[in-house]
Amino acid sequence: AQSVTQLDSQVPVFEEAPVELRCNYSSSVSVYLFWYVQYPNQGLQLLLKYLSGSTLVKGINGFEAEFNKSQTSFHLRKPSVHISDTAEYFCAVNSGSQGNLIFGKGTKLSVKP
Amino acid sequence: EADIYQTPRYLVIGTGKKITLECSQTMGHDKMYWYQQDPGMELHLIHYSYGVNSTEKGDLSSESTVSRIRTEHFPLTLESARPSHTSQYLCASSGTGLQPQHFGDGTRLSIL
Numbered sequence: 126a127q128s129v130t131q132l133d134s135q136v137p138v139f140e141e142a143p144v145e146l147r148c149n150y151s152s153s154v155s156v157y158l159f160w161y162v163q164y165p166n167q168g169l170q171l172l173l174k175y176l177s178g179s180t181l182v183k184g185i186n187g188f189e190a191e192f193n194k195s196q197t198s199f200h201l202r203k204p205s206v207h208i209s210d211t212a213e214y215f216c217a218v219n220s221g222s223q224g225n226l227i228f229g230k231g232t233k234l235s236v237k238p
Numbered sequence: 239e240a241d242i243y244q245t246p247r248y249l250v251i252g253t254g255k256k257i258t259l260e261c262s263q264t265m266g267h268d269k270m271y272w273y274q275q276d277p278g279m280e281l282h283l284i285h286y287s288y289g290v291n292s293t294e295k296g297d298l299s300s301e302s303t304v305s306r307i308r309t310e311h312f313p314l315t316l317e318s319a320r321p322s323h324t325s326q327y328l329c330a331s332s333g334t335g336l337q338p339q340h341f342g343d344g345t346r347l348s349i350l
Contacts, residue, residue: 157336168341228281
């Protein structure tokens, strides 16, 4: 069975500092990986996705993620965060060709001035 | 921007009431999903549908039921609400293949 582990439940960081949110997955088949962001009192919004091709994926709001098959990781990075990046971030893996997602528990990013 | 709508956004209601949470999308997506989300926890899939008249239970057992009579509409019903049903419910939809899911803003349900 597929699973997703987000290693940090909370990440505090100062504004303009770099940040990395970690995500590891387990799967015995081909994987398709996603990062979503959830702002307070809202649903989830897609940040970026990896389906195939280049292992470095660029998304919205300056975020990027790198698919590492040997380490079964899909860490999310941003070189310089803003206060407005404060939100909860969810990593997800596709559970098969049908499109059902398995989500991690989320990482709360808190950007301080 | 995705066009998927959930109503109501917030609902506080007493035990034993029948509740229907509405979800509609205007993108013509065949696939629709309901997730339950508790604070600090991952999203759990409770129902999904791959098209009209098709519904399946998800990974998390739920006392709720769903229907899919029209492509754009995927309501979730609780026949008799209990405090254990207090949670946030998120609806999503997606197109064919591996297209990403688009989410509504959720319904925060509180059963007294």
